[in-house]
Amino acid sequence: MKLPLDIERELIRKLINGDKIAFSHLFSFYKSQVLYYCVHFVKDKEIAEDITQDIFLTVWEKKEDIRIEQSFSAFLYTIARNRIYDIFRSLSARSVLYEKLMEQAIDYVDDVEKSLEEKEYSGIDCTGFGAVESAPTGDFRIEPE
Numbered sequence: 001m002k003l004p005l006d007i008e009r010e011l012i013r014k015l016i017n018g019d020k021i022a023f024s025h026l027f028s029f030y031k032s033q034v035l036y037y038c039v040h041f042v043k044d045k046e047i048a049e050d051i052t053q054d055i056f057l058t059v060w061e062k063k064e065d066i067r068i069e070q071s072f073s074a075f076l077y078t079i080a081r082n083r084i085y086d087i088f089r090s091l092s093a094r095s096v097l098y099e100k101l102m103e104q105a106i107d108y109v110d111d112v113e114k115s116l117e118e119k120e121y122s123g124i125d126c127t128g129f130g131a132v133e134s135a136p137t138g139d140f141r142i143e144p145e
Helices: 005-016 020-042 045-061 072-122 129-133
Strands: none
Touching: 005 020, 020 045, 020 072, 045 072
């Protein structure tokens, strides 16, 4: 469903001038469409709802940049697409950071374990091991009494 062009343009004109009621009408009309678009990409309704709220906050903050002669839905979907891309880039960067941190943590744990083993082995008195090497070899039997 689409708003009649003359009504949409009038609401946008009012929105540009800071009319909160016009913004509310546009929000009510486009919210479910933008939410559906976001859910399609992020596959999580709760996250998509947050993104949708953020998109409409951006619309309010950038209301002076809206061009009445251009499609408002295209303006919304451009903001939505860019916001979703930003989120994916952020998640990707976090994933890379997580992997690097895990590698460093594993290296650190390995270094600590190696250091502890070296300290543990360096404290062992090995003087008695020579006697074992010179002990007689052979079969030993235990005879019952």
